[in-house]
Amino acid sequence: MGAASSDTKSISSLSSNSWVHPWKGFWNGEIRTPSRLRQLWDTGCTVKNKLRTSHQTSPPEEKGAEWTLPQCVALFLPEFPVWSPTTQPELKILGCVAKGSIGPVLKVFNCSEQKIFALKVLPKGEVLRRNTLRQCKEEVSIQRQVKHPFIQCLGESWQGQRHLFIMCNYCSYGDLYSLWMSAKYIDEDTIRLFAAELVSVLVYLHNLGIIHRDVKMENILLDERGHLKLSDFGLSRHLPYGDRAYTICGTLQYMAPEVLSGGPYSHSADWFSLGVLLFAMAAGEFPVPSATDHTMMLERVNDATYDIPRTLSRGLSHLLKELLCKVPRQRPRYLHQFKNHIFFRGITLDPALLQKCPVDLVLKMRKSEVTIQSDCDGFEDFDWDLTQTLQFPCPA
Numbered sequence: 357m358g359a360a361s362s363d364t365k366s367i368s369s370l371s372s373n374s375w376v377h378p379w380k381g382f383w384n385g386e387i388r389t390p391s392r393l394r395q396l397w398d399t400g401c402t403v404k405n406k407l408r409t410s411h412q413t414s415p416p417e418e419k420g421a422e423w424t425l426p427q428c429v430a431l432f433l434p435e436f437p438v439w440s441p442t443t444q445p446e447l448k449i450l451g452c453v454a455k456g457s458i459g460p461v462l463k464v465f466n467c468s469e470q471k472i473f474a475l476k477v478l479p480k481g482e483v484l485r486r487n488t489l490r491q492c493k494e495e496v497s498i499q500r501q502v503k504h505p506f507i508q509c510l511g512e513s514w515q516g517q518r519h520l521f522i523m524c525n526y527c528s529y530g531d532l533y534s535l536w537m538s539a540k541y542i543d544e545d546t547i548r549l550f551a552a553e554l555v556s557v558l559v560y561l562h563n564l565g566i567i568h569r570d571v572k573m574e575n576i577l578l579d580e581r582g583h584l585k586l587s588d589f590g591l592s593r594h595l596p597y598g599d600r601a602y603t604i605c606g607t608l609q610y611m612a613p614e615v616l617s618g619g620p621y622s623h624s625a626d627w628f629s630l631g632v633l634l635f636a637m638a639a640g641e642f643p644v645p646s647a648t649d650h651t652m653m654l655e656r657v658n659d660a661t662y663d664i665p666r667t668l669s670r671g672l673s674h675l676l677k678e679l680l681c682k683v684p685r686q687r688p689r690y691l692h693q694f695k696n697h698i699f700f701r702g703i704t705l706d707p708a709l710l711q712k713c714p715v716d717l718v719l720k721m722r723k724s725e726v727t728i729q730s731d732c733d734g735f736e737d738f739d740w741d742l743t744q745t746l747q748f749p750c751p752a
């Protein structure tokens with residue numbers, strides 16, 4: 357299949373220097389809550405050591421006293437609650453599915469539910485160092501809000517001593533990128549079905565006022581019936597219709613020119629990314645070769661004429677040209693525009709009906725199940741027994 361993307365890592369323009377403030381606050385600040393978690397932190401200790409020694413500094417038992425919740429817990433609430441020992445599921449690590457940008461994605465077995473899940477592990481220190489706390493909370497809050505057959509919805513999220521955990525259903529057929537790399541050819545019927553599923557997802561998200569900002573093959577998982585699940589809401593945000601965003605973020609090869617130039621941009625940037633994705637699936641290579649930074653990438657996108665292979669149908673060629681249009685407001689974005697589009701003639705855009713269509717290509721390629729590595733990127737134990745270690749009531 358086509359050329360591999362040389363730069364498919366998600367980027368964000370958030371300054372790497374700006375971690376200083378949240379990190380400082382992490383140690384110094386106090387958040388007043390009526391919790392009994394108090395006096396946990398002695399200046400200069402590591403998070404781990406502090407938690408280990410916390411039982412030696414038991415809080416007073418005065419009734420009505422106001423207690424201090426340590427920032428290393430409070431900062432991540434309420435999106436990442438602390439679970440009490442009785443509600444913690446027993447998880448067994450089966451291996452590492454991928455090394456994510458901040459932490460690994462693990463395959464775990466939930467012994468109580470007898471079911472396999474994917475678990476994203478985010479080290480708290482790394483989240484703060486990269487100044488991505490707000491983004492992590494937004495990721496969870498958006499994934500909790502959305503319910504759609506072609507979206508990877510959130511199972512659970514919680515925090516431990518040093519890590520944040522985000523648990524989702526496990527997709528055993530991996531992601532669209534692996535399928536694209538291993539398939540010699542993706543037929544137009546399969547592309548149409550995938551495109552229809554993604555159109556229904558993006559229209560749904562945009563109607564909720566959510567922009568995904570990282571639509572790419574690696575972030576689209578395949579379920580056991582071969583249907584798509586849009587995942588990784590790590591760069592998503594709430595953006596009410598009519599509002600504009602300015603952060604340069606996403607994955608270079610998929611970014612719309614208005615994102616590469618620093619905005620203003622809106623939901624239509626997601627439609628451009630879909631255009632790049634469909635082009636790559638149909639043509640076997642990306643419309644524009646990857647550059648090393650966003651300035652060079654912008655130059656390339658601005659100069660691009662898009663050589664759409666003549667072998668593609670008229671409908672698909674039209675759709676690609678429209679989605680890859682450099683003028684954001686001229687890209688299609690409403691459901692009726694897609695419903696009436698020649699490429700979608702004869703196919704429904706109703707997610708419930710789409711789910712019933714078989715995806716032969718994926719089912720034929722069942723063998724290409726995800727390879728699991730035993731090396732879990734340094735992650736060894738679930739340090740989530742926060743309340744057990746502290747012997748205090750759970751604040752969440």
Ligand SMILES: Nc1ncnc2c1ncn2[C@@H]1O[C@H](COP(=O)(O)OP(=O)(O)OP(=O)(O)O)[C@@H](O)[C@H]1O
Nearest residue numbers: 366454456457458461474524525526527531574588
């Ligand atoms: N529910 C899941 N089931 C199976 N595999 C998954 C699941 N969630 C994620 N993965 C795998 O893990 C990879 C990384 O996941 P994800 O994109 O959510 O993490 P990330 O830290 O944001 O990584 P990146 O920054 O590289 O996108 C995915 O490309 C996919 O291959």
